[in-house]
Amino acid sequence: MGVEICVEGLTKSFGHQVIWQDVSLTLPAGEVSVMLGPSGTGKSVFLKTLVGLLKPDRGSVKIAGRDITRLREHELYEVRKLFGVLFQDGALFGSMNLYDNIAFPLREHTRKSESEIRRIVLEKMEMVGLIGSEAKLPGEISGGMRKRAGLARALVLDPEIILFDEPDSGLDPVRVAYLNQLIVDLNAQIDATFLIVTHDIASARQVPDNIGLLFRRELVMFGPREELLTSDEPVVRQFLNGRMQGPIGMAEEKDAAQVEQELAALSGSETAQAPGSRALTPRLLPGPGITRPPRWEAIARREAELRRRKAVADV
Numbered sequence: 278m279g280v281e282i283c284v285e286g287l288t289k290s291f292g293h294q295v296i297w298q299d300v301s302l303t304l305p306a307g308e309v310s311v312m313l314g315p316s317g318t319g320k321s322v323f324l325k326t327l328v329g330l331l332k333p334d335r336g337s338v339k340i341a342g343r344d345i346t347r348l349r350e351h352e353l354y355e356v357r358k359l360f361g362v363l364f365q366d367g368a369l370f371g372s373m374n375l376y377d378n379i380a381f382p383l384r385e386h387t388r389k390s391e392s393e394i395r396r397i398v399l400e401k402m403e404m405v406g407l408i409g410s411e412a413k414l415p416g417e418i419s420g421g422m423r424k425r426a427g428l429a430r431a432l433v434l435d436p437e438i439i440l441f442d443e444p445d446s447g448l449d450p451v452r453v454a455y456l457n458q459l460i461v462d463l464n465a466q467i468d469a470t471f472l473i474v475t476h477d478i479a480s481a482r483q484v485p486d487n488i489g490l491l492f493r494r495e496l497v498m499f500g501p502r503e504e505l506l507t508s509d510e511p512v513v514r515q516f517l518n519g520r521m522q523g524p525i526g527m528a529e530e531k532d533a534a535q536v537e538q539e540l541a542a543l544s545g546s547e548t549a550q551a552p553g554s555r556a557l558t559p560r561l562l563p564g565p566g567i568t569r570p571p572r573w574e575a576i577a578r579r580e581a582e583l584r585r586r587k588a589v590a591d592v
């Protein structure tokens with residue numbers, strides 16, 4: 278059923294460079310969360326801290342009630358078995374075919390027989406649509422297939438938590454759409470807790486239950502998707518609408534007076550220019566034949582209520 282990850286007061290720096298400070302959030306068990314933020318705000322560092330690859334300066338990361346920031350290396354090794362991680366490029370071994378790449382964690386971390394390994398590898402390859410490509414080398418397949426192979430490998434140990442580091446990077450929009458559907462379907466099927474780091478706003482709008490945004494060394498917001506999509510917070514709105522006007526600048530934050538001027542100009546023209554900017558994009562549903570977890574009813578109710586309130590406000 279996935280496990281909850283509870284982060285409290287987390288701070289990370291490298292030397293004098295504070296990456297983010299006092300980050301607190303709860304990734305609810307079995308739900309899909311997305312972490313957004315301009316480049317360099319420390320999203321990858323956040324993923325690595327969750328899995329115990331980096332030690333924070335302060336704060337705690339409780340996974341199934343255990344604070345992993347206080348564990349010794351051999352205890353961490355056990356906790357890491359709860360995780361599946363999909364790295365940006367799939368992180369496959371170039372000299373191994375897809376079958377052996379996907380079988381690798383099972384051969385490394387379990388004592389399963391080769392016939393049991395075969396059953397599991399083929400089951401996961403089927404889940405990600407790669408049956409028939411067992412003998413191919415990573416260099417012989419497309420970027421989208423490499424991501425799916427990386428995902429199959431992340432699934433073989435039946436993880437309770439899956440971390441995705443920019444799963445959509447380098448993919449065309451159609452492949453991104455297929456991958457998003459795969460993520461939603463998988464989440465409904467295996468019920469693990471998912472955290473996705475992405476720059477793709479269309480994905481962030483449709484796929485998760487929750488969205489977080491890192492900016493200026495802080496977690497600006499973290500909450501249900503529909504709350505962020507309809508939020509008035511200027512950083513959130515600028516990011517979700519991919520605009521230049523707002524607090525986020527090219528390299529660093531902008532001058533306060535400039536931001537105020539831009540936001541004032543924008544509020545006068547926004548409704549006409551960008552009517553969809555607060556739009557509650559429909560949530561991507563699991564495909565036909567896939568049973569929806571019970572929380573889908575609650576999501577549908579929350580969204581219907583927001584739409585009702587918006588309709589009343591628009592009258």
Ligand SMILES: Nc1ncnc2c1ncn2[C@@H]1O[C@H](COP(=O)(O)OP(=O)(O)OP(=O)(O)O)[C@@H](O)[C@H]1O
Pocket residue numbers: 291296314315316317318319320321322323
């Ligand atoms: N091991 C490390 N040692 C020192 N600095 C690091 C280390 N890892 C990351 N950083 C620094 O931390 C900052 C955040 O990096 P990170 O890769 O997490 O950003 P990001 O938000 O994932 O960026 P992007 O969206 O461009 O992938 C960067 O300034 C980076 O140089």
